[in-house]
Amino acid sequence: MAGYREHISVSGMLGVTYGAASVFGFGFTPVQGVIAGCLTGVAGMIPDLDSQTGKPVREMFSLIAAAAPMVMMERLLVWGGNVETAMLLGFALYVAIRYGGATVLGYCSVHRGMFHSIPTMLIAAELTFLAYKSDSLSVKFLMALGVALGVLSHLILDELYSVQWSGVRIKLNKAAGSAFKMFGKNLAANAVTYALLATCTYAALVDLGWVDAPQSDGVPKPLQQAAEELPSVQ
Numbered sequence: 001m002a003g004y005r006e007h008i009s010v011s012g013m014l015g016v017t018y019g020a021a022s023v024f025g026f027g028f029t030p031v032q033g034v035i036a037g038c039l040t041g042v043a044g045m046i047p048d049l050d051s052q053t054g055k056p057v058r059e060m061f062s063l064i065a066a067a068a069p070m071v072m073m074e075r076l077l078v079w080g081g082n083v084e085t086a087m088l089l090g091f092a093l094y095v096a097i098r099y100g101g102a103t104v105l106g107y108c109s110v111h112r113g114m115f116h117s118i119p120t121m122l123i124a125a126e127l128t129f130l131a132y133k134s135d136s137l138s139v140k141f142l143m144a145l146g147v148a149l150g151v152l153s154h155l156i157l158d159e160l161y162s163v164q165w166s167g168v169r170i171k172l173n174k175a176a177g178s179a180f181k182m183f184g185k186n187l188a189a190n191a192v193t194y195a196l197l198a199t200c201t202y203a204a205l206v207d208l209g210w211v212d213a214p215q216s217d218g219v220p221k222p223l224q225q226a227a228e229e230l231p232s233v234q
């Protein structure tokens with residue numbers, strides 16, 4: 001399994017490449033490119049958040065706790081209604097991730113459980129898509145894809161490290177293949193992961209406008225439209 005330094009080097013370099021490609025190849029602004037590159041770099045650490053030991057994990061939580069309010073800044077401004085409340089929300093988010101997140105994970109995760117999996121990669125990307133408020137859909141996709149790439153680089157690196165050279169033969173250790181899994185061994189972890197994936201996917205589809213948001217008055221949208229289109233009795 002690759003270590004903290006290998007992961008941050010690879011996802012960091014990937015982030016620089018991705019950011020540069022988005023600016024010079026696809027016409028995003030330099031600021032957007034830098035943010036996307038940073039997200040890719042940080043995302044390369046996400047899967048190892050479940051390894052409960054050591055300084056790197058605490059550092060990762062600090063990094064993600066600091067990045068989340070910045071990514072969500074526009075959202076927080078909308079939710080808070082003014083800058084002061086948004087600052088307070090940002091601070092609360094930081095504390096919740098920095099201290100709450102680590103504690104919760106410590107209770108419920110096994111290292112190289114569902115955090116090293118394709119569903120987790122999708123959840124991280126979808127959360128980014130939802131959290132990053134922008135009028136431009138392509139900017140939201142840029143950020144989400146950056147996070148997906150970062151996580152993917154982590155999974156690939158872990159897989160590469162499970163290949164061992166012994167003399168002339170390549171030997172796979174017991175971790176081989178486990179980073180790309182769709183399901184883990186723990187039933188509850190699978191259930192939570194897929195419930196989260198379904199929720200995020202639904203929210204992202206609503207955000208995209210491809211799926212109607214649930215109506216608060218209990219009348220489905222198509223019905224409402226049909227009712228409005230009915231010729232009114234004069």
Ligand SMILES: [Zn+2]
Nearest residue numbers: 047048116158
């Ligand atoms: Zn890992």
